[in-house]
Amino acid sequence: MANPDTRTQILDAAEHLFAEHGYRGTSVRAITGLAGANLAAVGYHFGSKAELMAAVARRAIEPINAAQCAGLDALLARTPDPAVGELVEAFAGPLFDGMPAGDEGGARRSRLIMTILSDPADEARGWTGPAEDTVRERYLAAFARALPGLSPDELRFRMRGILAVTAVDRLEAHQRPSPGCASPVAGEAARRWAITFLTAAMTAPPTRT
Template structure:
């Protein structure tokens, strides 16, 4: 098997370090040292640390976004107004599918998503582009039709909660390493039931 090219080695190293240390805690030198690459290679291939983060995040998120888009397309082909539970499953299901329990790659993806959600660095929120925004906006629009009583801000808060619950669960399952840990299938079903109920809760009074 051919060894990964320098760009892929840098992406692999950066994904691991960003997931473990966050944006500010990860230096270009640490990435290139782990990748076995020249210090100038990040600038050559990516331009900056922020652009490297964007490339790492997109590599992880693109398969999830593609599955989410396909799931929503299938729902809308059947009905213009899918149920909340169906929308939650189409949105959250791919997160479980791409982060299977007991898989090192899935655990690293989970840690990276948790870091993106929780890291205070602005760069962790600036990496998204039109493709990611389109998926988010399509689900927000569909959920807004299904949950018309929710404000836009509260609806987006609940959608972020779907990401957080799923990623934290995957990290915990991987770190637990216990024989009694639930299968990915069971955890997926539990999460969708829980998250659909949370999404459907009455709006918060002001």
């Protein structure tokens, strides 16, 4: 098998370090050192550290977005108004598929998504573009039709909750349990439980103001 090219080695190293230390806690020197590349390689292949962060995030997220779009297309081909549970499964299911337990790549992606959700650096979230916006807006529109009592702001909050809950579950699935603690449930059971829980959360009554 051929060795990965320099660009791929940098992406792999950056994904590992951004996920572990965040955007600001990761230096270009650390990335190139882990990748076995020279210091100028980041600028040559990506232009800047921020653009490298964007490339890392897109590499992890784009396959998930594509699967989410395909799932929504399949639902809408069957009915213009899918049930909330079906929408939750189409939206959250690809996150489980893209972060399988027992897979180091899945572990890195789960940590990276947690970084994107929680890192205070603007660069950790400022990489999104029209493709990512389209996926989010399509699901927002579908959920809004299914949940007309929710305000747009509360609906967006609940959708962020789907991402957060799924990412935390996948992260725990890859962690070594502490002594005396049960191992996290991985695989199909965790996926089913998450879909049930998240569907209940999405269909909860609107919050009174």
